[in-house]
Amino acid sequence: MNGFLATYRRELRAYFFSPLAYIVLFFFLTVNAFVFIYLVGELSNPASGGGTPFSYFFRASWLMLLLIAPVLTMRLVSEELRSGSIEVLMTAPVTEGAVIAGKFLAAFTFYASLWLPTLAYGLTISAFEKVDWGPVFAGYVGVLLIGALFLAIGTFASSTTRSQLLAAMMTAAVLFILFLVGVFEGLVDNDVMKKALGYVSIWNHIDEFASGIVDSRRLVFYLSGTLFFLFLASRALEDKKWR
C-alpha cells in the first residue's frame, strides 16, 4: 500500500509539474469549448432536430481521448525504463502491481481533472434553462470509463518499451482499431459479426451513456478491460527483469 501511495503521489505531481500536461489541458478545454459553443448555437435554432447540448457533447468530445490517452500515458513506465530509475524502483520493497496501479491511477486522476472545468458548461446552461442532470451524469460516467480503459492500454504500451514515442504510437494504434470497430459495425452484413462489433463499439457505448443509460454490461466491459490491461502492464514490467 505504501508503494502504491508513494508512486501515485509522485506521478500525480509529475503531471502537474510537466508542461505537457498543461498543453493537453489547454488543447482539451479549447476544443471542448468550441464544440460546446457550436452545439449550443445550433440547438438554439428552432429549426434544429432538438436534443440537449450534453447529449451531443459527450458523443463528440470522447474522440479527443484518441489523442490524449497516448500522450498522458506514454511517459509513465517508458521514462523509468529509459533513465534507469526503474532499477531503484524494482529493488525497493514494492510489487510491480503496486507501481502500475499507482501510475495508472495518477494518470486517471489527471484525466478526470481535465473534465472538471467542463462542469461549468452544465452550470451555465442551468442558469438559463432546466438541465436534466441524469444524462449529464451518465455521460461523465461514460467518458471516465472509456478513459480508464484507454489509459490502461496506454500504461501497458508504456511498460513494454523504453521509447515514449513508440509507446504513444502503440497506444494510438490500438485505440484507433477500437475506434474503427464502430465504423465497421455499420459496414458488415454478417449478423453475428455485427453483434460482436456492436458490443465493443465505443460509439454505441457513448450514445447510451449520453442518453442517460448506464448499462451494467458496459460497466463490466470497461472495468474488466481496464484491469486486464493493467495486469498485462505489471506482467510486462516483471518480464523486463528477466531479459
Place this chain on the structure above:
Amino acid sequence: MIEAHSLTRRYGDFTAVDGISLSVREGEILGMLGPNGAGKTTTIRMITGFLPPTSGRVTVDGKDLFEAPREARRQVGYLPENVALYTEMRVSEYLGYRARLEGLSRAEARQAIPVALERCLLADVRDQIIGTLSKGYRQRVGLATAILHNPRVLVLDEPTVGLDPRQIISIRELIRELGRQHTLLLSTHILPEVELLCDRVVIIDRGRIVAEGTPESLRQSWMGNPSVRVDLKGAPEDAAEALAAVPGVVGVRPDGIPGSWVLECEPGSDPREQVFRTAVERGWVILELARDRGATMEDIFVRLTTHDATHDAATAEAPAPAAATEEGEVVS
C-alpha cells in the same frame, strides 16, 4: 550478511556471470574489483534483486531474495551505477518519496530524512531541484536514498564513476563514514579505491572470481621475491659482482640507468645494511637505496585480468594456489 551461491547469468549464448559465490560479512567493506565488462554490475543486480539469476541463489541476512523478496530488500540500500533520479523534484521531496517507497511511515520518514541529508552533507541543497545539482551532489542524493531506511547492507555500484577528483575524494570520505555503520559491498574498477576503502577484495574477470582476500594478503601472495634498488654515483665497474656477493642477494640486474641496480633478495631478507657497508668499504657513494614496495594492487589486477599467453609464466609462479588455478583456466 549477504550470501551469494554460484550465481550465473546468461544472456542468450553469452555468460555474463559464471558461478560467482561470495559472502559479505557483517560490518566489513567488501570491494568488488574488475575491468569494465567483467560482470560486476550484473552480479550486483542479482544481489539486489533487480535481475533474477539464471541459476544460483542469494540470501540477505538469512532471507532468500526470491522467497522473501520484501524482507530481504528491506535490509539492502542500493546505489546503482547510473543514479537515475526524478529531476523535477526537490531533494527533500525526492527523499520523502523514496522513504515512503521503502515502507517507512510518515513519522519515520520525518525522522529519517534530516538524518540522511545530514550524513550525506546535503543539508544545504535540500530545497534545490535535483535537475540543477551537479553529478557529485546527485551521487550523494543517491547515497542518501540508499541509507534512508537504515539498511544493514549498502550495495554501491561504481560510486565514484564520472566524478571530478574533488568530488571523488568527498564521496570516498562519505563511503568510509558510512562503512562505520553499515556493511558495505562496493564495486569499482579504480584500484586505489579498493586499497583505500576495502577490508576485503574480490577480483572478478570474465564473470568469474579470480582472486579473493584482504588487499594486504593479495599483495603478499602475489608479490614474489622482495627486491632492493640501489643507485651508485659514477657507476663503479665492479659493482654488479660486489653486490651479488652481499648475503641475501640472489640476483643482480641493471635498472636501465648506469649505476642503478635491482637486487633480488631471498624472501624475508633485507640486505640494505650490508649493501651500505659494502659501499662504504669500497668508497662508493650511494645516491639512493630503497626497498621495492612489492606488488601493488595494480600489478595484481593487471596480472589477473590480462588475457595474454606471456602471463602464463608469471601466474604459474604465483604462490596463491587457489587463485593460480582459477587464473590458469582463464588464461588457457
